[in-house]
Amino acid sequence: MRMAAQFFLLALVTLTVGSAQEETDEPVMQGGVGRLDGKTAAERGAALVRYVATCTPKPNEEICPKAAAPAYAARLLLNVDTQYALEKLDAAVVASIAKSKRGALDPFDKVALVNTYFLAKDKIPRATALKIRDYAALYAHKVWKGYGAWNYRLMNDGAGFLAAEEWTDMVDADGLNAEQIRHATRERLLGYFDEITRKNYAEYGCPIYSAVNLSATRMLAEFAHDPDMRRRAALTLDAMLVDIACSWNQGYNVGSAARAKYWYSTDTSPDSMASTAAAAWIWFGAKRPIAASGTGWIHSFWMATTGSYRLPDLVVKIAQERSQPSEYRGFVAGMGKQDVHRMTYHSLNYSLCSQWDHASSHTDGLYKESRRNMLKWLSPKPSSTFAVCMENPYRPYALHENRANALGYGENPFSQYLQCEGTIIGAYAVPETYPYYKLYAPFTRKGAIVKRIEKAGWVFCHNGSMLMGFGSARPCAWGKKPWNDNDLLWCDTRKNGWVLETSELAPFAGGGVDAELERFATAVLTKTRFTFDPEAVRVTYRSLTARTLDLTWLPHKAPYSGQSKIDGQPVDYKSWPIHSSPWVYQAVTPPVLTLKHGKQVLRYDFAAWTREEGMEKR
Structure with missing residues (x-):
């Protein structure tokens, strides 16, 4: 706002x-x-x-x-x-x-x-x-x-x-x-x-x-x-x-x-x-x-x-300022027709981010090195990171090279995401002629994941300070060998939908790691609803916080017309400002950035190149 x-x-x-x-x-x-x-x-x-x-x-x-x-x-x-x-x-x-x-x-x-x-x-x-x-x-x-x-x-x-x-x-x-x-x-x-x-x-x-x-x-x-x-x-x-x-x-x-x-x-x-x-x-x-x-x-x-x-x-x-959950939204107007919109949800002990973009072609350089979804949590251990990844070419604009990108590097151009607070859903539809299509998700083995269990097609993790669950509409299998101290979960299908659900530990706390993780898994399996329509390539998910996420995969040449919905309402990406959070706001025009925390206010005018500092007038 x-x-x-x-x-x-x-x-x-x-x-x-x-x-x-x-x-x-x-x-x-x-x-x-x-x-x-x-x-x-x-x-x-x-x-x-x-x-x-x-x-x-x-x-x-x-x-x-x-x-x-x-x-x-x-x-x-x-x-x-x-x-x-x-x-x-x-x-x-x-x-x-x-x-x-x-x-x-x-x-x-x-x-x-x-x-x-x-x-x-x-x-x-x-x-x-x-x-x-x-x-x-x-x-x-x-x-x-x-x-x-x-x-x-x-x-x-x-x-x-x-x-x-x-x-x-x-x-x-x-x-x-x-x-x-x-x-x-x-x-x-x-x-x-x-x-x-x-x-x-x-x-x-x-x-x-x-x-x-x-x-x-x-x-x-x-x-x-x-x-x-x-x-x-x-x-x-x-x-x-x-x-x-x-x-x-x-x-x-x-x-x-x-x-x-x-x-x-x-x-x-x-x-x-x-x-x-x-x-x-x-x-x-x-x-x-x-x-x-x-x-x-x-x-x-x-x-x-x-x-x-x-x-x-x-x-x-x-x-x-991370004493309360908050959400940041941003628009990278400098990316032009690639239409890049960013979101980060901050909770007390973790943050989850994603990106919506709609480049005009799967050969766009946007996909070469970008990272478009990521979860990090506070941990005394290293590598407290989770990201849903997919195979992709070394250079999407040079497919004739027939060279795959390194694992953990770049994004598949046929994958799309929708985020609401601490939940992300994803959908992808990779053509039969495109050689890079498998989904993989690295789960760290360095201790930041305290315990991991599997139930009903989901992988649930107790991460010490928070809990997460990853669900795939299509079957997944673990890779035979660890990679960079990660276990890799693979999905070998060209059309799929997935969910990443997160929560603070507090709602499920008590009785130790096993009991906490079991309560979280039970809540996800009984209180949420996850569906995938392979014909429409549509994912719907009702989250633990009773929010409904609805994502229909969008081909590169097709115009966006509300295929991403939250609680039945289309996400109006065109209305997103350059920066927006409870403390920061900058519209696309004019070039004025306003920061506010408590009664303190800081305003930048990048047309006049001035910075003004003051106190809010009640």
């Missing part, structure tokens, strides 16, 4: 990013060897920087800036092993310049070197600094060419802009001088910021690449000389972190993702955060200390360093 409360704006917050006082809290190591924690963002960031300063790149990565520069930057920031760091940093720049002569230019290397320079410019010798300038000058900046992923754009143009501001004698591969480089990259960067803040963008929810985007944007918010660039970068960074705040639950990042490469980037937790969740953890914290080795520090490190950028406290409060 749109927030319509009137409020009185007490102050207009001036975002002069370079003027804030740095925090100097000492890092904290807690929770056992290799665990990081902290009471504040400054403590958590310092803990990660301290850890990265102890990391030594692999021998074959010592002169790869992408993989090694954070370890050198951390040492320089903390004044430890500085001679080693400076020698290796210089060697990495020299190696990168040499690689460029073989046609190898990598924006990951460019942004790592430029970011390291600005973080530690007072310690980096002039000779090394000029080599960093020369490496940045090897790139062309006049127009965008080649691979157009968001992370590449933000890294390449962001690093190019800052380098051209810093070194006024710079001339790039297009022959542009520093002023011309600044002009070309500035125009594109401001366009990226418009896209991100007004429409969301094509790398939403990514467990790895969102951290890359955050870091490149923060670099501009911290180091740009241009005050307008600093201000817009800071506000864009706020918006990106608001999006993650809406998916955050006490250290678990639970939202659908445009790009989730391989199972490890889906199976994240405080034991293996991956880069984006680790970057968000710095600001939002977690219920328990996180594993240092799982922080994806080659990308998350850049968000951990001290600086002038400050995320508003209200964003942190919203990320940490």
Whole structure:
């Protein structure tokens, strides 16, 4: 529901990013060897920087800036092993310049070197600094060419802009001088910021690449000389972190993702955060200390360093507000005709997410790396993740390759989902001519599932803090071998419907694990109703909370006309805003993002590029 409360704006917050006082809290190591924690963002960031300063790149990565520069930057920031760091940093720049002569230019290397320079410019010798300038000058900046992923754009143009501001004698591969480089990259960067803040963008929810985007944007918010660039970068960074705040639950990042490469980037937790969740953890914290080795520090490190950028406290409060169940809905307008709509349901001890999309063809690149449904629960054990997966091609737009994607990677283009609160149903109808069609569901063997039983075609699990049940309309069978410490449940049919039902433990608590799981299973089998019509490819399910979900599978070329229904009412996806939760709202137009928690109100206007903070007027 749109927030319509009137409020009185007490102050207009001036975002002069370079003027804030740095925090100097000492890092904290807690929770056992290799665990990081902290009471504040400054403590958590310092803990990660301290850890990265102890990391030594692999021998074959010592002169790869992408993989090694954070370890050198951390040492320089903390004044430890500085001679080693400076020698290796210089060697990495020299190696990168040499690689460029073989046609190898990598924006990951460019942004790592430029970011390291600005973080530690007072310690980096002039000779090394000029080599960093020369490496940045090897790139062309006049127009965008080649691979157009968001992370590449933000890294390449962001690093190019800052380098051209810093070194006024710079001339790039297009022959542009520093002023011309600044002009070309500035125009594109401001366009990226418009896209991100007004429409969301094509790398939403990514467990790895969102951290890359955050870091490149923060670099501009911290180091740009241009005050307008600093201000817009800071506000864009706020918006990106608001999006993650809406998916955050006490250290678990639970939202659908445009790009989730391989199972490890889906199976994240405080034991293996991956880069984006680790970057968000710095600001939002977690219920328990996180594993240092799982922080994806080659990308998350850049968000951990001290600086002038400050995320508003209200964003942190919203990320940490999980005292009552809540629901987030979002629309990724930047995905255009793919029509991507996201939902996350947060309960006290778990979160469940899904995505509705309707691309025009099964060959759409949307399906290559996306993760469109996922359950995570709070657990002292690793791998507290469940997702219903299906076989899919390595590249859906290149079926002639006859190559399957890796398990846990990508989505089948013929699968569709519908979510209501803590319940998801799915339907799929894969043509006989399409070679990838089997459903599979990984059930962790690492202890996050305390007990698992099977009844009447359902698999029921006691997960310690919550309960879940997975039901398939068509018969399933367990795979012969575990995969990545998971048992795989397979369904070998081209048309099917399924249900994932969840519950907090409290309604079924008492008498121990066996009794609790038995009560939950009995409730699902006696109080719910699950039907599947194979001719219409229609799934209906009446949930434990007495909500009726009704999903009819929709071919790619067919228009959506209410095939998804909740309690008999068609889901009006076209009405979904960019962001909507009890505390966050942004319509598709105008580009105004409003946050509210208690009496506090924060309003962003991304047309005027302002941020206003105040108290609600009663």
